[in-house]
Amino acid sequence: MKQYFIIGIVLVISVLLYLFCKRILYKKKIEMYPSGEVHRIFYTRFNKKHGVENVFYKTGELNKKKKWNKGLLQGKTITYFKNGEKYVIEKYEKGILVQCDIHDLDGNKINKLFDR
Incomplete structure (x- = not known):
């Protein structure tokens, strides 16, 4: 019984x-424009960007x-x-750009x- 305790x-x-x-170690960061609006929201882990970053x-x-x-763009x-x-x-693999598609205002490619 003592072992389980x-x-x-x-x-x-x-x-x-x-x-x-x-x-x-996992911190949320918010950067603002000088005029006070939110510019970007991102997370860091061990002082490197990790997770989703939204830029506005x-x-x-x-x-x-x-x-x-871990500080590299992925996906x-x-x-x-x-x-x-x-x-x-854009598609990234371990920080390297491997594909990039550009669309018009209607969403058409x-x-x-390039596509690596």
């Missing part, structure tokens, strides 16, 4: 330590959505027109710069 204590301490470290136009519309993994980065239509879709 000790195992339980160790598990509780481990979970609390994990949550504490995650809160300290000064008027509040979403401008870009990026995905980071799709999408740039939007102010009307919400997709403008540029007008150019594929």
Whole structure:
């Protein structure tokens, strides 16, 4: 019975330590335009961008959505027109741009710069 109690204590301490470290090491950052509007929201882990970053136009519309993994772009980065239509879709693998598509205001693909 005493062994189960000790195992339980160790598990509780481990979970609390994990949550504490995650809160300290995984931080939300908000950057503002000089005029006070939100410019970008992103997260860092070990002082490197990690997770989703949203960049906004000064008027509040979403401008870009990026995905980071340990400081490197990973997956799709999408740039939007102010009307919400997709403008540029880039695909990254470990920080290297491997594909880039450009669209018109109606969302139609007008150019594929390259596809690695």
